[in-house]
Amino acid sequence: MTDTRTPCMVLGDRFGAPPDFGIVLGSGLGALAEQVEGKTVASYDQIAGFPMSTVAGHAGQLVVGKLAGRSVALLRGRWHLYEGYEPTQVTIGVRSLARWGVKALVVTNAAGGVSPRLTAGDLMLISDQINLTGQSPLMGMPAFVDMTTAYDPAFLETALAAARDCGVDLKQGVYAGMAGPQYETPAEVRMLAAMGADAVGMSTVLETIAARHAGIRVLGLSCITNAAAGGSNGIGVDHKEVLKTGAAVSDRFAKLLRATLPKLQV
DSSP states (O other): OOOOHHHHHHHHHHHOSOOSEEEEEOTTOGGGGGGOEEEEEEEGGGSTTOOOOOSTTOOOEEEEEEETTEEEEEEESOOOGGGTOOHHHHTHHHHHHHHHTOOEEEEEEEEEEOSTTOOTTOEEEEEEEEEOSSOOTTTTSOOOOOOTTSSOHHHHHHHHHHHHHHTOOEEEEEEEEOOOSSOOOHHHHHHHHHHTOSEEESSSHHHHHHHHHTTOEEEEEEEEEEEOTTSSTTOOOOHHHHHHHHHHTHHHHHHHHHHHGGGOOO
8 A cells, every 4th residue: 555644744844734625637627726716735745645747637746725615625637547556556645635534525537428418518416426437446455345335425415405595507427437548439328328437538436435434525527528439420539638628617616616615514
């Protein structure tokens, strides 16, 4: 297990008391960090024990400050299995925030739409997940974590109410996490649909497992940036398009989070 003691000490020394919320920003969604007030920023190479984030759309920064009146720590960039990292490295940010004392986690991602009711530009509240990575950050530990409510039911209801109040159309669905880095084949997308997945991506599921193991409540949000393979008249999937769509919905994404955070009870 990748040790979190050193990064946790760095966080405490550099930022002081832990904020209420940790927020993991997915591909193309990093602009939210610009709205943080009174922020202090540290690049990942300044936090001992943090790997580098190597994927386009992931700045590799921890941003601490206030958002919508709540204290937050934003992971502006995450780590993925397909970068060659182990599950405990993929989850080092979430586990370090938990050890520091963060009370709740918001995980966000860019995802492909599996369900035909989802189209590019939709925001989807994650109601549950399917871990198809073949990995777990808890390997080697006697950690039989109950995942019945991986995504906190009270948080889900709060986010839905906040979306209605601020006029943001918010869908709900099941997120499937795969290892990547290749996008899914049409046959794999059909398999995912048969399994009950509504959206698919290459992140989030391990972070949520780690957070639940640490006793942290989780809210999950997907930005549907494209139709998964075979779901858009046979048009292929491209990472540049994922980033472009993520940037295009960033205002609605920020509006939703700013409406939701003040209402979450932690």
